[in-house]
Amino acid sequence: MDTILKDRQKQILIKGKDQFQMECAKASLAGSVSQRACVFCGSRVVLYPIVDALHLIHGPVGCAAFTWDIRGSLSSGPQLHRLSFTTDLSENEVIFGGEKKLYKAVSELIDKHRPKAAFIYSTCIVGLIGDDVEAICKKISREKNIEVIPVQAPGFAGTKKDGYKVACDAIAQLVGMSKESKTRPNSINILGDFNLAGELWLLKDYYEQMGVEIVSTITGDGRVDDIKRSHTAALNLVQCSGSMIHLAKDMKEKYNIPFKRVSYFGIEDMSTALYEVARFFSNSEMIRKASVLVKNEINALLPALAPYKQKLAGKRAAIYVGGAFKAISLIKALRLIGMDTVIVGSQTGNKDDYLLMKELCDAGTVILDDSNPMELSKFVQEKQADILIGGVKERPIAYKMGLGFCDHNHERKEALAGYQGMINFAKEVYASVMSPVWQFTKPKSL
């Protein structure tokens, strides 16, 4: 019995020991119990926060039931995105086709909810039963006079990351639809923040303080009409490069909007994200405002962080999250509170991401791509991590083994971005690592 499968050995690298190029961005190995979901999942997580659109999943019930209100993406207005709609295909439709039901389902829901647009996700079996979803969408679109956009996302057609691209293509159909064409001065689109626990609102506030206009947020607290006029922004800020980079590239090509990759996790990355924008517009007033903002925030933050840092210094963290960019920011954020990263991995990182991780980490750090419970638990134990940072599926691994856990996935209820987020992050890590419960989780003989 082996914890590390032969076909996965090249997806695990120990810095300072292994010299090979990390393998990544490939299909999960059958039977390995990957923590990844599917193409559909990728498309759904990206599009879901568009709050005034109708999201209907064409397929059997599971894909929709499992994703009902699954993300903590907050809306400042409509809550339509939180309803889970599906054609819930039954055997009859699998045999004779689901087009009729799809047509009826979408038409009825548009009449009832009057959404600004509709996204129709096709899951695994739709292509196989021969439904022409595109044609149905076109027909409904004509009849109801709104955009009805097919999202072809059968789970098997790649990985979660391919789903991001599918979602970006769907959004791209909306971009540029408004008649406005003039580029708005000092304006940006925020791409790739999903307003988990209201994080986007923190960011918006920072940028607005600097005098930056936000044309659209894609997709956190997203609105169809804003996306339609997003081509009038002067700059795209892309976070979570994995998920929205396609859209940024697409908009660069079509509308010549430059983009910058940023991250909002941790003081360093957050501050860079603000300065980059100010510098881009080479507006001295904006630069001044940014530095005042950063200074004020940091002056308030550092003393507040100090007590946590003191207690957490030298503790060891393991990171396993969906997006590599987030993992990279986390390494830096952990360093800021005195902690060492002993394991870092992601579901969807690419070669560059892993190189950067390697660069940032200390020797001996284990770097993982598309890992599984057996590997994670093995390394967590070997490296004697004090806390695991991950999502719902990683949580029981940490808890069962008696170590702390910090939720950094899309279900979280605490904002972790921005300066406020850094404090929340420190508090959460502290609360878990310092809890007295761990005294009982050691083996009894000790």
Added chain:
Amino acid sequence: MNTTVSNQRTKTYAATRNACKICAPLGASVVFKGVRNCVPLIHGSQGCSTYIRRYMISHYKEPMDIASTNFTEEAAIFGGERNFDTAVRNIIEQYNPESIAVASTCLSETIGDDMEKIIRQFKARHAGESLPDIFFASTPSYKGTHMDGFHAATLSLVKHFASSGEPTNKINVFPGFVSPQDIRNLKTILQDFGLEATFITDYDETMDNPSWYTYKNLPEGGTSIAQLQSAGSAMASVELGKTLAKQQEETAGTYLNHQFGIPKISLGLPIGIHESDAFFKALESLSGKESPAKYIAERGRLVDAYVDGHKYNFGKKAVVYGEEDLVIGLVSFLEEIGLDVVLCVSGGKSGQMKRILKEDIQIKSHTEILDDTDFEEMAERCREIRPDILIGNSKGYYISRELNIPLVRVGFPIHDRMGAQRVQHLAYIGTQSLFDKITNALIEKKQNESPVGYKYM
């Protein structure tokens, strides 16, 4: 039997809006998780398995290592045999299980993968190697809900393992989809009757493990293969769930009956005094012993509580939802304590719920029954009916929040609270716990809304 009760109903919308059911391989996974040293393998794309794991983790708060054959485009076109081969080999390498339980998905069923054949050929290719037992349940979600998957998996287990042998005094217990704590409680009860029972399956420990320290590739507990084999030589089978009893299709209990002549005792989920009495009576006759004093006392305390709390419950309008058999069990109990069950809701579509509620439970004529439905339809009805309390899984929370009424969380899933694994539903002890929760929820609501915050009931 009176068959005039119509089960035909048309949903108001073609779409399912906030489904009140989940998919079939999830139900199968719960059953398979109750088999000792078994790794469930879901034959389809990666997403199904990961979503199922996630959904179960949020409820059980336990690791859920469930593998996937991870269909790629190629597999979706040419079939999943190669992926199956890789998956099984990797599972053996990583987990070294005693058995691998395969559940199909909509995808593998639609492309027509013949699992029996694939498994047979796998075994032939690896003849001479020591392989885990591999068995299979067909669980396309377009044919049924998680409960259908649950029962299909149970049936597949007995079909695969049960064999004839010297008759024993053992009892097969098919508990249905209940909580690990329920199984624990039932085990104690059977033990106290001196009955040796095989739970099919026994997900008491596997889904509610103690703290570990070192990661276990396979959690402790579960029904062993030897136990499953002995199901064919048991003295009797006890199958819980009234829809199961009325079902046309074969169940694990009817299969064992036809195949091995094992008498089948069909009971409702023992919730409330009537159904628990029936359960204990069955155990009395199986064991030839009277109910132990402990349970007479439990029953007595329950009756005492019914009396102490009766005024708080009487006439309060309740909406009950979830799996059909759970709903039936709960309604039977709620009718005993004077709650006015105004609406029963399920996403299940056995077609039996309405008839059983009307004929067996004899619910009031004004009780509305909606099966094969979803949460939005339930919400719409609730806005009109204005119930006082909701009783069901955590997915109805949004309705209770909107209507500002309490929700008593039972069944599956409970994603927003601690202790889902330990919710007790069954027998006198479980009923006691439900009774206290429901009555207190109603009391608390009244207390909170009182202008004077009184200190006594």
